[in-house]
Amino acid sequence: MASKGIKDAVAIVGMGCTRFGERWESSTDDLLLEAVGEALGSAGVERDDVDAYWLGTLGSGQSGLTLSRPLGIDHKPVTRVENYCATGSESFRNACYAVASGAYDRVMAVGVEKLKDSGFSGLLRADPPSDGTAAELSLTAPAAFSLLDPAYTAKYGVDPAAMREAMTHVAWKNHVNGARNVKAQFRKEVSRETIEGAPKVAGRLGIFDCSGVSDGAAAALVVPAEQAYDYTDRPIFVKALSLAAGPMRGGLDPSYDFTTFPEVVHSATDAYAQAGITDPRAEISLAEVHDCFTPTEIVLMEDLGFTARGQAWKDVLAGEFDLGGRLPVNVDGGLKSFGHPVGASGLRMLYEAWLQLRGEAGERQLADPRLALTHNLGGRPGGCVSFVSVVGSERG
Amino acid sequence: MTIGVLAYGAYLPSYRLGADSGVRGRRVVASFDEDATTMAVEAARGLPAPGSLWWASTTPPYLDKTNAAAVHAALRLPSSVPAADLVGSARSTFAALRAALATGGLVVAADVRVGKPGSLDEKGGGDGAAALLLGEGPAIAEVLGSAGDTLELLDRWRDPQRTTGEQWEERFGFEQYAGLVRSVAARLLDDAGLAEADHVVVTSGNAGITKRAGALVKGALSSSGSPIGFSGAADPLLGLAAVLDTAGPDETILVLSAVDGCDGLLLRTTPLLPSHRAARSVAAQLETGREVRYPTYLSWRGLLERELPRRPEPDRPAGPPSYRAGEWKFGFTGSRCTACGFLHLPPLRVCRSCSAVDAMEPESVADLTGKVATFTIDRLAFSPSPPVVDVVVDFEGGGRTTLEVADADPGLIDVGTEVGLVFRRLFTAGNVHNYFWKARVR
Numbered sequence: 001m002a003s004k005g006i007k008d009a010v011a012i013v014g015m016g017c018t019r020f021g022e023r024w025e026s027s028t029d030d031l032l033l034e035a036v037g038e039a040l041g042s043a044g045v046e047r048d049d050v051d052a053y054w055l056g057t058l059g060s061g062q063s064g065l066t067l068s069r070p071l072g073i074d075h076k077p078v079t080r081v082e083n084y085c086a087t088g089s090e091s092f093r094n095a096c097y098a099v100a101s102g103a104y105d106r107v108m109a110v111g112v113e114k115l116k117d118s119g120f121s122g123l124l125r126a127d128p129p130s131d132g133t134a135a136e137l138s139l140t141a142p143a144a145f146s147l148l149d150p151a152y153t154a155k156y157g158v159d160p161a162a163m164r165e166a167m168t169h170v171a172w173k174n175h176v177n178g179a180r181n182v183k184a185q186f187r188k189e190v191s192r193e194t195i196e197g198a199p200k201v202a203g204r205l206g207i208f209d210c211s212g213v214s215d216g217a218a219a220a221l222v223v224p225a226e227q228a229y230d231y232t233d234r235p236i237f238v239k240a241l242s243l244a245a246g247p248m249r250g251g252l253d254p255s256y257d258f259t260t261f262p263e264v265v266h267s268a269t270d271a272y273a274q275a276g277i278t279d280p281r282a283e284i285s286l287a288e289v290h291d292c293f294t295p296t297e298i299v300l301m302e303d304l305g306f307t308a309r310g311q312a313w314k315d316v317l318a319g320e321f322d323l324g325g326r327l328p329v330n331v332d333g334g335l336k337s338f339g340h341p342v343g344a345s346g347l348r349m350l351y352e353a354w355l356q357l358r359g360e361a362g363e364r365q366l367a368d369p370r371l372a373l374t375h376n377l378g379g380r381p382g383g384c385v386s387f388v389s390v391v392g393s394e395r396g
Numbered sequence: 397m398t399i400g401v402l403a404y405g406a407y408l409p410s411y412r413l414g415a416d417s418g419v420r421g422r423r424v425v426a427s428f429d430e431d432a433t434t435m436a437v438e439a440a441r442g443l444p445a446p447g448s449l450w451w452a453s454t455t456p457p458y459l460d461k462t463n464a465a466a467v468h469a470a471l472r473l474p475s476s477v478p479a480a481d482l483v484g485s486a487r488s489t490f491a492a493l494r495a496a497l498a499t500g501g502l503v504v505a506a507d508v509r510v511g512k513p514g515s516l517d518e519k520g521g522g523d524g525a526a527a528l529l530l531g532e533g534p535a536i537a538e539v540l541g542s543a544g545d546t547l548e549l550l551d552r553w554r555d556p557q558r559t560t561g562e563q564w565e566e567r568f569g570f571e572q573y574a575g576l577v578r579s580v581a582a583r584l585l586d587d588a589g590l591a592e593a594d595h596v597v598v599t600s601g602n603a604g605i606t607k608r609a610g611a612l613v614k615g616a617l618s619s620s621g622s623p624i625g626f627s628g629a630a631d632p633l634l635g636l637a638a639v640l641d642t643a644g645p646d647e648t649i650l651v652l653s654a655v656d657g658c659d660g661l662l663l664r665t666t667p668l669l670p671s672h673r674a675a676r677s678v679a680a681q682l683e684t685g686r687e688v689r690y691p692t693y694l695s696w697r698g699l700l701e702r703e704l705p706r707r708p709e710p711d712r713p714a715g716p717p718s719y720r721a722g723e724w725k726f727g728f729t730g731s732r733c734t735a736c737g738f739l740h741l742p743p744l745r746v747c748r749s750c751s752a753v754d755a756m757e758p759e760s761v762a763d764l765t766g767k768v769a770t771f772t773i774d775r776l777a778f779s780p781s782p783p784v785v786d787v788v789v790d791f792e793g794g795g796r797t798t799l800e801v802a803d804a805d806p807g808l809i810d811v812g813t814e815v816g817l818v819f820r821r822l823f824t825a826g827n828v829h830n831y832f833w834k835a836r837v838r
Contacts, residue, residue, distance in 0.1 A: 121706040122776055131721040132713030132822065132830040133742065135798035139786050140707070143774035147788065151770045154811055203772040249748045251798060252740055254790040258770050382798075 003242060005274030006100040008395050011228035011235040012220050014043025017351040020216035020339035021185040028060045028114040029070035035217035035344070036071060036110060043221045043231045047071060050221070051104035053078040056091030056111040057343035059126055067110060084378025085292065086243070087111060088218065088346030089387035093241045095222045105223060111348075112217035113341035122213060123342065135251075136380065142210050144380035145293040146203030151258035152295065156310040164204060166313035167294035168195045171208045171336060173322050174291060178333025180323075180364040185212040185339030209294040214339030218347035220354075225395055234358040239371070240274035240390040242267040248383030256382065263386035264303035264377065271388040272305070277371070280305045281327060284390070285369030286356055288349035290377040291334040301329070304375060304388075323364060331356065331364050346387065349374035357393040370394070399500050400535025401663060405674045406526040406637035407438035407506075408624065408681040410803050417690035419519045424624045425688060426523040427803055428696035428781040429820040431457045432506040432629075433831065435525035437470040437819040440504045441763070442675060443529050445471070448501035449479035450492035454628040455508050455559075456483040457821075457829050466831055467504065469726030470819045472760060486601055489629045490544060490659035493528070497542060500531030507628030510559045510697050517560065520603055522624030526633035536640070536672045537663040540588040540648065543580050546657035547572060552601045559697065563601075570604030574612060576658040577605065581613040581650060584662045592616050593650035593662065595643055597635035600654035601626050613652065617643075623678050632659070634678060641677040645669055686805070696781060707778045712826030723758060728817060728833045730795055731756035739795035761817070765838060766791040768813040773806050780823055787835050789815055802834035814838045 016038025018031050026034070040047060055067040055078060064078030083090040088111030095109035118124055122140055130137070136144070153163045172192055178184035190208060198206035221231075228235035244267040250256035268280075277283050289304065291297035301312035306327055307320075315321065321329035332338050332352035335345060353372035355361040376387040409430055413423035426435060432453035449471075451464035464479035473479070482488035489505040496503050506525030511517025530539075551569035554561030563569070577598060585593060596615035599622045600606050606621030613619070622631045623638040632653040639649050645667040653659045694700035723729040724742045731743030734757055738749035741761065746753050766789040774784040785804035790796045801809065802818050815835040822830040 118708075119706070120708055124708060127711065129711070129714030129717055131717040131725045132710070133721065133725050133832045135786065135800075137710060138774075138777050138779070138784060138800065138822070139772075139798065140774055140776040142776060143772045143784075143786060146772045147770045150772075150811060200773075201776050202774045247748055251788070252744075252748050252796055253738075254769065254794065254796045256796075258788070 003270050003274060005240055006096060007239050007274055007276070008225050008237050009100040010096045010222050011225045011237045012350070012354060012391070013223050013228055013231035013235045014039045014045070014221035015219065015351050015354045016042065017183060017218040017348055018216045019183045020212070020214045020341055020348070022116050023215035024116065026215065028112055031114065031215060031217035032067060032070050032110065032112050035112070035219040036108065039108065039219035039221050045106065045221065045231070047073070050076070050106050050108045052076060052098055052107045054091040054095045054107065054109050055080045056082065056087040056346070057113060058082055058084065058087050059124065060112055060114045060343065083385050085290065085342050086346060086376040086378035086385050086387045087343040088348065089374065089376040089389065090243070090346070092220060092347055092350060093243060093387065095220070096238055096241055099222050099224055105227065107222045108219055109222060109347060110217065110219045111344040111346060113343040114215050115213050115341055116215050140202060141380065142205050142293055143202035145296050146205045147258050147381055148295040148299055149204055152299065155257055155259050158313055163313055164196065166298055166316045167209055168192050169316050170291065170294040170297045171195045174330050174334040174336035177323055177331050177364060178337025181333050181338060184333040184337050185214045186333070186337040205293055211292050211335035212337065212339035214341050216339060216341035216344045216348070218344045218351050220347055220350055236354055236357045236391045236393060237395045238389065239392050240271035240388070242270035242274065242388045243385065244270070245385045246383050250382030258381050260299060261303050261377065261381065261384060261386060263384050264300060264375065267386040267388040268304045271390055275390040277390065284327060284371050284373050286331055286353070286366055287327060287329045287373040287375065288332065288334070288352050289329055289375040291330055291336050292340065292377070297329070300375060304373070328366060331361070331366065346374065346376040349376060350389070350391065353391050357391065397532060399497055399530050399532060400539060401528060401537035402531050402533055402535055403443045403529040403672065404527060404637050404640055405439045405443055406524070406634055406676070406678045406681065407435050408524045408678065409435065410685045411688040412685045413693060414687040414689045417693065422685065423519065424522045424524060424682070424685070425693055426508045429802060429822065429834070431455070431508055431821055431829070433457050433463050433466050434819050434821055436467045436504040436506040436527070439506065439525035440467065440471055440502060440527040443502065443527060445473055446502035446529055447477060447531065448496070448499060449473065449477060450482060450495055450501055450503045451479065452482045452488040452492045452503065452505040452629040453507055454484065454486055456481060466726060469722055472727040472729070485655055486628045486631060486653065487655040487657070487659065489632055490653055493661060494542065496530040497539060503528045503530065503633070505629040505633050507630045509626065509628050512560045513694065513699060515560070516603065520625045522622065522627040524624055524627045524630050524634055526630050526637045528633055528636065534668055535666055536669040537649070537665045540662040540664055541584045542661045543584050544657065544659040545576055545580055547576060549656060566602060566604045569602040573600060573602055573605050573654040573658065577612050577652050577654050580658040580660045581652055584650065584660045588662055590648060594647040595639045595649045596652070597632070597639055597649070598652045598654065599631040599635050602654060605654050613650065615650070617647065623682065637674060638678040640669065641673055641679060643669065692781065705776055705778060705782060707776060710778055710823055710825050712828040713830045725832055727760050728762035729758045729760040732759045737794070739793065741795045741797040761791050761793065761795055762833065764791050764793060765814055765816045768809060768811055768815060769796065770811060771809050785809060787815065789835050799833065799835040802836045808837050
């Protein structure tokens with residue numbers, strides 16, 4: 001593995017996250033001001049103390065001006081990044097490297113998305129002019145991820161009814177968690193009957209198998225690890241940052257079976273090596289993963305090494321990833337119920353890690369968490385970018 | 397130079413107008429993703445490559461742009477083969493035949509005939525395509541003669557801006573055409589030294605003519621009109637195809653088409669015919685098919701506007717990328733790595749298996765079959781006829797790609813289902829038709 005990592009070189013000393021949801025009253029500018037303001041406040045610094053910014057957004061603006069204009073940032077470097085649904089994580093990753101390089105001492109990573117102004121269902125694509133033949137031009141995200149379901153049940157001989165139950169459990173669990181989160185889009189527990197009876201969107205996926213389409217923003221202030229305690233007595237330290245962009249082979253190669261994301265396996269392996277993690281199941285206290293659709297979360301449990309191949313559906317049903325389970329996953333409600341404002345989601349995952357590792361997660365607070373993993377994915381089965389980070393409450 | 401009929405083909409769409417339309421019988425209707433270009437491709441696929449291509453239609457998907465060029469591309473013909481449109485009236489088919497009789501060539505005619513709801517055209521029309529390959533070489537039928545008489549007549553007409561047309565009283569046209577049909581038939585038979593033809597096919601946009609085909613000119617063995625109702629430019633060739641499906645060797649066939657005059661073609665079949673018939677007979681195609689509900693059909697034709705999913709309409713295909721990817725988009729030609737054999741659909745320059753760069757050979761899999769690796773029903777995607785069924789297809793000779801399913805019956809699709817490929821129009825956006833291939837259950 002070529003990546004050397006920057007374990008314990010940088011730390012997060014302030015974070016902010018807006019309430020996610022249908023924010024009809026708030027513009028992109030408003031969301032940015034809200035998230036950045038909260039992050040600055042939590043670190044106890046002023047806007048002009050920040051040396052550089054990275055802004056992630058899929059489609060709510062272009063260029064660094066999308067951030068510099070609403071904040072009135074005066075001639076500072078602001079870079080806009082985009083990496084599909086992993087955009088927020090990409091902004092964070094670049095901010096960390098900017099600090100680790102020694103170029104800046106205070107860098108803010110920001111992510112924002114204003115999805116609800118379009119009037120359309122689901123995510124929109126902004127594709128370059130094309131010949132009109134690519135399947136992904138028409139195949140929607142729920143349809144693309146629904147391909148996992150029949151492939152998984154066929155490969156492991158899982159009764160489709162049991163798989164459906166596991167998918168339902170993921171949605172049920174993430175709603176239970178989201179109900180305990182004041183910033184979540186959907187703050188309501190949903191019965192298994194309601195989940196299974198919902199209108200179908202694609203394949204066997206119903207509305208409750210899909211993440212929330214929402215507006216929101218999140219931000220993190222990154223500083224050199226050795227300066228972290230100048231800002232807060234409870235900073236969180238970056239142990240690993242890994243990104244893998246796949247060659248999009250799965251859509252071309254008959255040997256790919258739609259039961260795994262090779263990109264996730266690569267990024268997780270790399271991240272564990274960077275962080276020095278040898279037994280992720282035992283060492284990781286909580287994981288925020290990319291539950292864009294319920295079968296995705298099931299497959300991710302295997303790709304991230306949280307369980308053995310073909311076992312995730314059983315572990316899910318056994319409650320191992322529930323709030324009180326062996327390895328709580330998406331404690332904040334996940335994309336499913338916290339919502340998925342694309343550019344903000346990766347930073348939202350880190351926000352939950354920040355709260356949990358600092359003991360500030362309120363009624364969903366876990367007992368003494370040490371290491372948190374965030375996993376953020378952009379693309380679809382057959383070709384995606386996958387991001388994995390590991391953050392911890394202690395340096396060294 | 398002796399030009400004969402070398403081969404023929406016919407294509408009928410698989411939908412029939414539902415009983416809820418009030419139309420009795422099985423009115424053949426093209427699916428929402430079919431047009432005169434896509435059906436022409438289906439009729440001509442599998443025929444030997446021609447020296448020229450003549451495409452005829454009364455319902456051209458484009459004007460100003462040569463529709464035959466897309467057919468040419470989908471048939472993967474060399475650029476040196478000329479391709480041209482003859483469009484407007486159903487007579488265009490005989491104009492195409494006249495060109496091909498002189499030099500050899502492929503005549504392919506196709507039409508999507510639309511009538512106003514409740515009209516005779518809706519009830520008595522038919523959608524389909526047929527192809528006839530003429531040239532030198534071993535023929536399935538010799539050409540004994542051809543003729544074409546012209547008559548200016550206000551019998552059937554259509555405003556170019558409209559999809560549905562108008563007719564004068566049927567009996568008016570019938571009386572004018574009847575004499576012409578008889579006289580053209582007599583002249584052709586006379587010139588060939590025949591008293592009568594074994595098979596007579598009479599097609600016309602005037603239903604009176606086709607209803608009384610046998611009475612006008614009787615064949616010794618058979619007399620027929622259109623096999624599916626008036627199918628515009630496709631009609632004379634579909635009628636001929638249906639006869640070629642069953643005729644014996646050394647039998648004469650007289651095809652008469654009464655449209656603004658009367659055209660005729662007299663053929664004599666050869667002993668090669670029985671072993672060189674079309675792979676799919678007209679009758680066999682007519683027998684199959686399933687009903688489409690009337691409101692769905694009306695929405696396919698733009699006669700009824702339905703609520704669509706809350707999704708943006710797709711972007712129109714762009715000219716330069718479509719040009720660069722032409723072999724893929726129209727010919728379903730991928731690239732096979734010469735170093736390791738991995739087949740890429742669509743074509744790529746860097747091998748996904750062994751990373752070799754620019755070591756590719758083009759390879760089309762348009763005529764191959766494949767198996768469904770996984771599938772889904774997308775109820776959210778934009779489509780002129782939702783829901784969209786998508787399949788990941790693994791081809792028999794290697795290669796995988798994701799395609800929409802044509803004429804989809806979701807109940808028939810499962811992992812492992814065998815599919816072939818058909819040329820269709822995915823959607824139309826910004827007045828551009830997005831032609832590409834779809835999977836179809838075999």
